[in-house]
Amino acid sequence: MLLDGDEWRRTFDAYERVAWRFEAQPTYSMPKEAENVARFLRGEPKPVGHNERWHERVRGFVTTGRTIGRVRIVRQPLTDYQRYQFAWGIPGNIQAGEDIRVLDVTHDDYGLPLSGTDWWMFDDTGVVHLNFRSDGTQINRELVTGDVAPYLEWQRIALAHAVPFSEYVKDNV
DSSP states (O other): OBOOHHHHHHHHHTOSSEEEEEEOOSOOOOTTTHHHHHHHHTTOOOOTTTTHHHHHHHHHHHHTTOEEEEEEEEOSSOOHHHHHIIIIIHHHHHHHTOEEEEEEOSSOOTTOOOSSOEEEEETTTEEEEEEEOTTSOEEEEEEEOSOOHHHHHHHHHHHHHOEEHHHHHHHHO
């Protein structure tokens, strides 16, 4: 089942304990971010209120006792988009309450499903694939039916090998 618009928002917001993302794309091509990515690449300062709508949502989740996190897969050298996210996106997301970790697979993929598939897992029971074209443009969001055990195992492996964002940037960026 494909999830778009309000249905996606309702599905996301309905989680009760934990929302967790496996983030594998080297680049995301999202129209809402295009101008900010261009500003970053031109060396301009980050706009006031950058990504504030997401930060408000994250703070709302955290305030109600829910957690939200992700593991960001990278390979060196970082793409321009990853550099933008590391400088302008991720620090604010962490300040809002997200637990963001980095798994550098430059030399080892740790047996992870690195086919380019991103996914969210909600409360260890529901999985939604985020399907992308090779240029990072999202095609759709697809509710996964069936056994989530492989996703739980991939999450376990990713978390076991990932490092907190602050530790990664201190040593690598």
